[in-house]
Amino acid sequence: MPPEPLAVLRRVRPNDSEAILQAFTAPDMSRQGDAQDLGTAATYARRLSENPFAFGLTTDGTLRGVVALNVDHGNRLGWFWYWTHPSHRRRGLTKCAAGTVSNWALSAGGLERLELGHRANNPASGRIALAAGFI
Numbered sequence: 686m687p688p689e690p691l692a693v694l695r696r697v698r699p700n701d702s703e704a705i706l707q708a709f710t711a712p713d714m715s716r717q718g719d720a721q722d723l724g725t726a727a728t729y730a731r732r733l734s735e736n737p738f739a740f741g742l743t744t745d746g747t748l749r750g751v752v753a754l755n756v757d758h759g760n761r762l763g764w765f766w767y768w769t770h771p772s773h774r775r776r777g778l779t780k781c782a783a784g785t786v787s788n789w790a791l792s793a794g795g796l797e798r799l800e801l802g803h804r805a806n807n808p809a810s811g812r813i814a815l816a817a818g819f820i
């Protein structure tokens with residue numbers, strides 16, 4: 686039997702809202718959108734569930750992070766972003782997921798250009814960008 690994967694990427698689901706709300710209790714999540722209570726987290730989850738370029742990073746089926754693109758379909762352009770719940774950081778999971786999603790976006794996903802920005806005081810985000818092929 687092959688070993689169980691450490692993590693699995695799947696579409697975000699509306700019922701991921703509680704996991705999203707939990708992740709947003711971390712202070713450094715404040716710039717990642719609005720998920721401050723169950724209502725706003727439900728809206729956040731529903732919007733992502735409707736985005737075919739948004740992937741949930743999961744372990745044991747539970748959403749631990751998101752790697753996603755906001756897509757300008759007319760220009761086949763995607764703005765790339767990601768976050769991971771503090772309990773699952775520093776395991777290389779986000780790096781791995783970002784590389785997988787960027788490769789997919791530029792192949793089967795049909796995009797021709799990906800863009801990303803990270804704050805200079807967020808070196809982890811820069812490491813992930815490099816691992817995903819951004820220069």
Ligand SMILES: CC(C)(COP(=O)(O)OP(=O)(O)OC[C@H]1O[C@@H](n2cnc3c(N)ncnc32)[C@H](O)[C@@H]1OP(=O)(O)O)[C@@H](O)C(=O)NCCC(=O)NCCS
Pocket residue numbers: 713714717766767768769770773774775776777778779780781802803804807808809810812813816
């Ligand atoms: C940025 C974030 C996604 C990193 O997630 P992570 O799961 O810890 O990242 P990984 O484990 O895949 O590690 C990526 C790299 O960053 C490094 N790293 C992780 N946390 C770090 C930290 N606090 N300081 C410095 N380096 C760090 C890792 O050692 C690894 O380095 P390597 O390339 O040399 O191996 C996570 O901290 C997060 O969700 N932050 C809040 C949201 C955010 O800032 N998103 C990015 C917006 S642009």
